[in-house]
Amino acid sequence: MKSVMKPDMRVNVAGMQLRNPVMTASGTFGYGEEFAEYVAMESIGAFITKGLSLKARAGNPTPRIVETPGGMLNAIGLQNVGIDAFIAKKVPYLRSVNTPAIANFFGNTVDEYAEMAGRLDEIPEVAALEINISCPNVKHGGIVFGTDPASAASVVSACRAATKKALIVKLSPNVTDVVVMARACEDAGADALSLINTLIGMAIDLNRRRPVLANITGGFSGPAIKPIALRMVWQVAQAVKVPIIGIGGIMNAVDALEFMLAGATAVQVGTASFTNPGAAQKIAEDMEVWLTANGVADIKSLIGALET
């Protein structure tokens, strides 16, 4: 009987060697600690914090979330503890786990983005930075920069100058051509691109004749968006050289592996962690099962291996 080799699950993203390609998406995994009971941190590749800003932000009025078939809308409004409380209260937990923590952040202006990148650069427990230029739920600090290539490039170059850590840029799908945005961010110095953030959507309460969300519109996520996300990852993979982190409706290992075939080096699990707090760990474990069952020795061989 031939012995079964354990597949090599490791991937490299922007200079980080990850034990497997599974990350948890910003805004769906708190600051890590909230999920400690449900996910063994050393079972996933990396985790990404809730989006951080210079000052604490309270976020939008309620209702902030609503479920729709196969998905959900959220308009949290980037509620977060702010960089100082993050350092004082959340970083000690990061120190205790043996998994890279990636800090997601945003600012109201290019200068604020750069200042945040500089502050995060000084935190040894932060392995890499993910720039959020794609939050659809606030007027400033997000989509304003994520829908115009020149603005996106200015944010990325300002952050590039402020940090030596790996810089991931999270792209919005709410644009005419995601490839134009991807190229602008790559040219401005991004080490990796993560996509997609949520799609702008809305839900209406017919009887009350009102929008369900207090913010009227919100970011649409969950399995319903997966085909759009796969298409965008595939398009961007054809156009850029930097690694891509695929995000959008990943509920299981098969979904994650499909993103890798489309060109993603790693993936982020988001809304699935709400449905099942242990989802990220389960997906990483099941990907290994799939590789073993299909005789794939190295997960890297699947990246961009889509046959068209």
Add this chain to the structure above:
Amino acid sequence: MQFTSLILSNIEVSPGYWRMRMTAPAACASARPGQFLMVRVNGAIDPLLRRPFGIFDVGTYTPAQSGAEPQPYLEMLYRVVGKGTAMLSTLHGSDLIDVLGPLGKGFDLGAPDEEKLIVGGGVGLAPLYLLAKELVKESKVRLFAGGRTRDDILCITEFERQGVECYTATEDGSLGECGLVTEALLRRLDQLQGRATIYACGPHGMLNAVAGIAAERRIPCQVSLEGYMACGVGACLGCVAPGRSHSPETPDFRCVCTEGPVFESGELKWGE
């Protein structure tokens, strides 16, 4: 804690209201009144999210098999309001469901020598039964249960069996007095001698009225809130409620799932 529960029974106790009993790990025996569960009604992606339910009761049952040890169970009382709860109501004994919990902070049981006044509106009675069971051990407990019609007054005999003195009020007069439950509460407060604590769960309008009464009469009051939540563990930040000092300029949001669902009514902002 995440666990798989075997449904033991799922019964419609009043039109549109269901009571489900399910198996639970031993650790759930110490669930506190006011804590809640996040239940996945099926394994599919629609509905995608779990549903939060207050814990109605905790106890033990003896399996039919002779000689088996008593096993812990949890009960939920829920109202069919949409797709998820409609699906839940179709489940039967021996179906399996995926549960997270017990979650959140429960009620503070207060001092033994004071009177306990519990106010529940409709399915808001759900987390109040386990509370009443705990409170009657040391205090005089009165329940004020309100609803639109008699169908919204749930499980009163269960409360009475625990030694709770029950007052009911319906808006259409089909059970108890005709009107709002807060009127019965006010009458009791007028007769009150000595100290008391109010506990309330129900529609926002009722909680708002009860919080106002408690503030005016300077009586400690704990309320259990509902919130639209995706995760139940403090990550999605969907379920926040405005705190006392909240304003658009100085926002003060409390997370219902982890800081609540039970709050001192004075900690929250009311009247909106």
